[in-house]
Amino acid sequence: MNLREKYGINKNAVITIAGTVGVGKSTMTTALAEALQFKTSLERVNDNPYLDKFYKDFKRWSFHLQIYFLAERFKEQKRMFEYGGGFIQDRSIYEDTGIFAKMHFDKGTMSKVDYETYTSLFEAMVMTPYFPHPDLLIYLEGSLEDILERIKLRGREMEQETPIDYWQEMHSRYEEWINHFNACPILRLNIKDYDLQQENASIESILEQIANKLNTK
Ligand SMILES: Nc1ncnc2c1ncn2[C@@H]1O[C@H](COP(=O)(O)OP(=O)(O)O)[C@@H](O)[C@H]1O
Numbered sequence: 001m002n003l004r005e006k007y008g009i010n011k012n013a014v015i016t017i018a019g020t021v022g023v024g025k026s027t028m029t030t031a032l033a034e035a036l037q038f039k040t041s042l043e044r045v046n047d048n049p050y051l052d053k054f055y056k057d058f059k060r061w062s063f064h065l066q067i068y069f070l071a072e073r074f075k076e077q078k079r080m081f082e083y084g085g086g087f088i089q090d091r092s093i094y095e096d097t098g099i100f101a102k103m104h105f106d107k108g109t110m111s112k113v114d115y116e117t118y119t120s121l122f123e124a125m126v127m128t129p130y131f132p133h134p135d136l137l138i139y140l141e142g143s144l145e146d147i148l149e150r151i152k153l154r155g156r157e158m159e160q161e162t163p164i165d166y167w168q169e170m171h172s173r174y175e176e177w178i179n180h181f182n183a184c185p186i187l188r189l190n191i192k193d194y195d196l197q198q199e200n201a202s203i204e205s206i207l208e209q210i211a212n213k214l215n216t217k
C-alpha cells in the first residue's frame with residue numbers, strides 16, 4: 001500500500017500550497033508530490049521574462065508581470081483540469097490578486113486603471129469551467145525573521161537587493177489575507193513544526209493532517 005492509499009487521499013485531489021516568498025512552498029510541493037505520487041505544478045522563476053526587470057522598477061513592470069503570472073497560472077489551471085486532478089500546486093492563483101496586485105496598487109506601484117484592468121481579467125478567467133477551486137489550500141507560515149533567513153540562504157540576486165520593508169509588508173498582508181480566505185478548506189502549517197530536510201517522519205504527519213482536512217470537507 002502506498003502512502004496515498006494509507007492515508008485515504010483521493011488520487012484526483014488538487015492541493016495548492018500558499019505562503020509568502022521563501023517560506024518553503026516549492027520544497028513542500030516537491031516533497032508532497034513525491035510522497036503522494038502526484039504531479040507538480042511549479043512556479044517557474046528562471047525563465048520569467050519580467051521578474052528581474054520588475055524588482056529593479058516596480059512601477060514600470062508590475063502590470064506586465066501580473067499579466068504574465070496570470071497567463072502562466074491559467075495555463076497550469078487548464079492542465080490540471082485536463083488531467084482530472086492529482087496535483088500539488090506551488091502557489092495559488094488567489095495570491096496573485098489578493099496579495100501581489102493589491103499590494104502594488106495600494107503602494108502606488110500599480111496604477112488604478114492597470115489594477116482595474118487586471119482584476120476584471122482575473123475575475124473573467126476565474127469564472128470559467130477550467131477553474132474549480134482546489135480541494136485544499138496548505139498555508140505555510142513562519143516568523144518574518146526565519147523567512148528573511150531563507151530568502152538570504154536561497155540567494156536569488158533580485159530578492160537580496162529588495163528592501164526588507166517589502167518582505168515585511170508582504171508578510172503582514174499574508175496574515176490578514178489567510179484570516180479571510182474562504183474559497184476552499186485550509187490547513188495551516190508552521191515551518192517550526194516540520195522539517196522536510198531532516199526528518200522523514202515529518203511528511204507522514206503532514207499527510208495525516210491533509211487526510212483529516214480532506215475527509216472532513
Ligand atoms: N523545511 C525546511 N527547512 C529548512 N529550510 C527550508 C525548508 N523548506 C525550504 N527551505 C529552504 O528555504 C528556501 C526557500 O524555500 P522554497 O521552497 O524555494 O520557498 P518558496 O517556494 O516558498 O519561495 C530554500 O533555500 C529552501 O531550501
Ligand SMILES: Nc1ncnc2c1ncn2[C@H]1C[C@H](O)[C@@H](COP(=O)(O)O)O1
Nearest residue numbers: 020021022043045065066069096100159
Ligand atoms: N503575482 C506576483 N507578483 C509579483 N511577484 C510575484 C508574483 N508571484 C510570484 N512573484 C515573485 C516572488 C518571488 O520573487 C518569485 C517566486 O515566488 P516564490 O514565492 O519564491 O515561489 O516570484
